[in-house]
Amino acid sequence: LAKTTQPISMDSYEGQEVNITCSHNNIATNDYITWYQQFPSQGPRFIIQGYKTKVTNEVASLFIPADRKSSTLSLPRVSLSDTAVYYCLVGEGTFSGGYNKLIFGAGTRLAVHP
């Protein structure tokens, strides 16, 4: 499984765009990149997933360069409620065993200030 590296923490202010970069140098051909958000004392919540180029949904965008060795989660116009830990996961999107081995790295602790 590809190892991921993210900044331990980030600070931002309400209304700003936040970009969190994840490094995954040994990503495999079949691997997808998935981001989760976790609030204290709650389970992680799926944010976005991609394989290459750019993916956008109603809450975030995910940018993946051609070499796929890194990815950037972009949160537009953050609010105080976006204060959370963000995890980047890399793993197989199709797994013949019928499951995905979801291994969490250390994550990035984002603090949004007024």
Added chain:
Amino acid sequence: DTEVTQTPKHLVMGMTNKKSLKCEQHMGHRAMYWYKQKAKKPPELMFVYSYEKLSINESVPSRFSPECPNSSLLNLHLHALQPEDSALYLCASSRDGTGGTEAFFGQGTRLTVV
């Protein structure tokens, strides 16, 4: 229904007690997971069930015993735990591995061993 329901939400048990954690999902997911999370740490994978069969045991001590009675239910039986086993225990489920790494997590059971 996109919920994973875990019961109880909180549990205090003595080191000689036997207790069980329960997890339920009705999304038709065929992969279910148990994670353990200590404060300010990422979730650690414990067990993975795929099609009601144990697929991964991440070298978890035998005082933790998982059980998957059917495709909607996942239990974690606890016996003779230690105080260091106090943590948030998270259950998750995902599709059969053919659609990416999106998993749905429950809110967790906060376990305290005294």
